[in-house]
Amino acid sequence: MSLYQVQKLIYQLNRDPRTRERYAAARDAVLGEYELTAEEKSALTKPDIGLLYVLGVNGQLLMHFAALHKIEWPDYLERMRQGLKQHGQVREGVYASTGYEGVEAHDARLKAARENR
Amino acid sequence: MALVYLGACSHAPGITARAERADTQTRQALEKALRKMGDDIRATRPDALIVVAAEHFANFFMNNMPAFAIGMADSYEGPIEDEAFLKIPHTKVPGNKALSRKLIEGVMQSVDVAYAEEWKFDHGISVPLHFLTPDYDLPIIPANINCQGPPLTPLKRAWAFGEALRTAADSAPERIAMVATGGISHWPATPDSGKINEKWDREFLDRWARNDRDALLSYSDAETYRDAGQGGFEIRTFVAAAGAGKGAKGVIEFCEPVPIFAVSCTVARMQVA
Numbered sequence: 001m002s003l004y005q006v007q008k009l010i011y012q013l014n015r016d017p018r019t020r021e022r023y024a025a026a027r028d029a030v031l032g033e034y035e036l037t038a039e040e041k042s043a044l045t046k047p048d049i050g051l052l053y054v055l056g057v058n059g060q061l062l063m064h065f066a067a068l069h070k071i072e073w074p075d076y077l078e079r080m081r082q083g084l085k086q087h088g089q090v091r092e093g094v095y096a097s098t099g100y101e102g103v104e105a106h107d108a109r110l111k112a113a114r115e116n117r
Numbered sequence: 118m119a120l121v122y123l124g125a126c127s128h129a130p131g132i133t134a135r136a137e138r139a140d141t142q143t144r145q146a147l148e149k150a151l152r153k154m155g156d157d158i159r160a161t162r163p164d165a166l167i168v169v170a171a172e173h174f175a176n177f178f179m180n181n182m183p184a185f186a187i188g189m190a191d192s193y194e195g196p197i198e199d200e201a202f203l204k205i206p207h208t209k210v211p212g213n214k215a216l217s218r219k220l221i222e223g224v225m226q227s228v229d230v231a232y233a234e235e236w237k238f239d240h241g242i243s244v245p246l247h248f249l250t251p252d253y254d255l256p257i258i259p260a261n262i263n264c265q266g267p268p269l270t271p272l273k274r275a276w277a278f279g280e281a282l283r284t285a286a287d288s289a290p291e292r293i294a295m296v297a298t299g300g301i302s303h304w305p306a307t308p309d310s311g312k313i314n315e316k317w318d319r320e321f322l323d324r325w326a327r328n329d330r331d332a333l334l335s336y337s338d339a340e341t342y343r344d345a346g347q348g349g350f351e352i353r354t355f356v357a358a359a360g361a362g363k364g365a366k367g368v369i370e371f372c373e374p375v376p377i378f379a380v381s382c383t384v385a386r387m388q389v390a
Binding site: 110 | 198265266304306309311374377
């Protein structure tokens with residue numbers, strides 16, 4: 001496991017425009033600068049957002065990595081859900097899933113409560 | 118002069134990124150409360166605004182994570198997030214290096230704080246500023262508490278940081294405003310994004326408004342994680358604000374759960390002047 005290395009690469013991509021340019025132009029060279037397992041490398045290059053989530057990548061890093069790949073917010077959430085189905089619970093870190101009714105059902109409940117006030 | 122304004126507010130990226138997907142009335146009321154906070158800050162004629170944030174790996178990473186940091190530059194840039202995502206244009210924000218240095222020297226008397234001559238704002242600072250100082254005409258002094266990469270800054274140290282900021286601000290000839298930004302319960306950037314423990318939030322804010330030190334510091338990280346999610350670790354910024362309040366009481370000016378923004382959106386103030 002080299003979760004730290006995966007996260008460090010994503011951190012650099014998120015904050016440093018030059019790393020992003022290099023990643024776009026010569027991705028393998030950039031990946032070679034980090035100690036990554038084959039699974040991690042493949043998850044990054046696909047990108048397999050669901051697997052990166054299950055590997056334990058912090059959501060505050062992962063959401064921007066998804067945005068970098070033009071993955072819209074609802075799609076980002078869905079990919080994490082698919083990742084849980086395919087690969088099981090989050091293996092490391094504090095971004096585990098604990099179950100949620102979903103925004104639409106939640107909104108409807110709050111709306112009903114507002115109307116009853 | 119002194120600390121002339123003290124408040125706390127949410128910084129959820131959804132507030133700007135997904136604005137149109139929220140209930141219109143609730144969103145407008147939130148934006149109004151945030152703009153009023155900006156007006157209230159300006160009414161105190163501050164020379165600078167300290168923003169106590171819980172940043173998300175824009176500057177600080179697990180290779181060298183400070184428990185506390187304060188910016189020390191004449192300008193900052195941000196937000197780092199993609200404009201198309203956050204819907205806030207990238208910009209340069211004024212700072213005040215000399216004043217930062219003075220405050221850092223003051224804080225260092227009681228709390229070991231890292232200083233940073235470079236700082237890229239993320240949504241944690243940029244979303245509040247978008248409403249509070251939309252013209253970016255007030256020098257900002259960013260401060261950070263590690264709420265993100267465990268081991269996290271203990272709550273009692275966050276309180277001490279707030280106290281130290283207050284002492285430093287009160288010792289400076291300038292007029293200083295301070296706003297803490299963070300979420301209360303939330304599970305951001307997970308498949309559970311939108312989950313909110315409203316009861317827990319209201320209880321926390323009640324403790325905050327009473328400025329009840331013991332009650333605020335009594336949460337263990339395990340309890341916070343269970344009841345308020347990993348996003349709940351950001352209560353450290355509220356705790357620091359309460360510490361800076363020196364016993365002052367708080368007023369919750371706005372608090373409504375907004376699932377698409379992933380938090381109970383909050384605007385609150387402590388009477389310090």
